[in-house]
Amino acid sequence: MSTDENGRIRSWTLTPSTPRYSPPAGAVDAHCHVFGPMARFPFSPKAKYLPQDAGPDALFALREKLGFARSVIVQASCHGTDNAATLNGIAVSGGTCRGVAVVDPAISDADLDMLHAGGIRGVRFNFLKRLVDDAPMDKFLDIAKRIERLGWHVVVYFEADSLDEMRPFLAAIPVPIVIDHMGRPDVTQGREGADMSAFRTLLDGRTDIWTKVTCPDRLDPAGAPYADFVKAVRPLVADYQDRVLWGTDWPHPNMETRIPDDGGLVEVIPQIAPTAALQHKLLVANPMRLYWPEED
Numbered sequence: 284m285s286t287d288e289n290g291r292i293r294s295w296t297l298t299p300s301t302p303r304y305s306p307p308a309g310a311v312d313a314h315c316h317v318f319g320p321m322a323r324f325p326f327s328p329k330a331k332y333l334p335q336d337a338g339p340d341a342l343f344a345l346r347e348k349l350g351f352a353r354s355v356i357v358q359a360s361c362h363g364t365d366n367a368a369t370l371n372g373i374a375v376s377g378g379t380c381r382g383v384a385v386v387d388p389a390i391s392d393a394d395l396d397m398l399h400a401g402g403i404r405g406v407r408f409n410f411l412k413r414l415v416d417d418a419p420m421d422k423f424l425d426i427a428k429r430i431e432r433l434g435w436h437v438v439v440y441f442e443a444d445s446l447d448e449m450r451p452f453l454a455a456i457p458v459p460i461v462i463d464h465m466g467r468p469d470v471t472q473g474r475e476g477a478d479m480s481a482f483r484t485l486l487d488g489r490t491d492i493w494t495k496v497t498c499p500d501r502l503d504p505a506g507a508p509y510a511d512f513v514k515a516v517r518p519l520v521a522d523y524q525d526r527v528l529w530g531t532d533w534p535h536p537n538m539e540t541r542i543p544d545d546g547g548l549v550e551v552i553p554q555i556a557p558t559a560a561l562q563h564k565l566l567v568a569n570p571m572r573l574y575w576p577e578e579d
């Protein structure tokens with residue numbers, strides 16, 4: 284745990300290892316965040332955690348070290364619905380970042396257009412009670428309908444025990460859906476455990492539901508080298524290879540007691556995607572289709 288004199292938490296390591304595995308050219312980290320810097324981009328008064336600054340410079344330095352070319356910055360809950368920090372990260376990236384926003388349901392069409400011009404390509408709906416005060420499904424559905432004209436998708440974050448109540452909501456969404464961290468299955472149940480099976484049923488119901496095969500550090504209680512995560516997730520990558528994404532999740536919000544080594548997270552990639560063809564889909568072809576479709 285690393286908390287500074289102002290009570291601000293650091294949830295990422297300052298000394299990540301250099302991974303032995305080298306991602307393919309053009310690899311995309313499709314799930315990471317920026318925090319602040321707070322002096323320019325204050326956190327939301329409703330934030331459930333107060334992190335130290337983790338701005339674009341630190342993100343780009345890590346990306347370089349890990350061998351990634353592009354990033355998708357996902358608006359972190361600590362910034363609420365003010366996407367300025369995310370837009371700043373995209374703006375200073377020279378075209379190498381795109382983003383996913385969190386929006387107030389009352390947002391105007393003009394403001395959605397402004398987000399698009401700033402590199403946003405999706406909206407995130409967060410259902411974790413420890414992260415947000417409310418998650419109004421009817422209003423989220425309205426947003427999902429309004430972003431269709433922009434060619435965006437929605438990113439949904441929920442936990443495995445709420446999957447059943449999510450099903451009708453997800454079924455009503457008219458745009459592609461990306462599920463954060465596979466809806467947090469209990470990976471110790473194994474590849475055919477109840478959580479993974481329920482999640483596969485969801486993926487089987489629609490061909491435009493994608494998922495991020497991310498966060499072994501959050502999902503595998505045994506920690507590195509994340510053997511249970513690998514066992515449960517490798518078959519998922521093989522079976523849904525055209526709709527899986529990978530990301531570091533840096534700066535790992537809330538992971539202050541189990542800070543992962545980012546290099547160690549990259550080492551997991553060739554274990555869940557064991558061939559060059561799978562790695563290319565996971566790290567290049569799939570995220571490019573979703574976030575840089577004009578280059579596809």
Ligand SMILES: O=C(O)c1cc(C(=O)O)oc(=O)c1
Nearest residue numbers: 358359360361414463536537
């Ligand atoms: O599980 C988490 O604590 C978490 C939090 C956030 C966020 O605060 O936005 O994002 C994530 O992807 C994961």
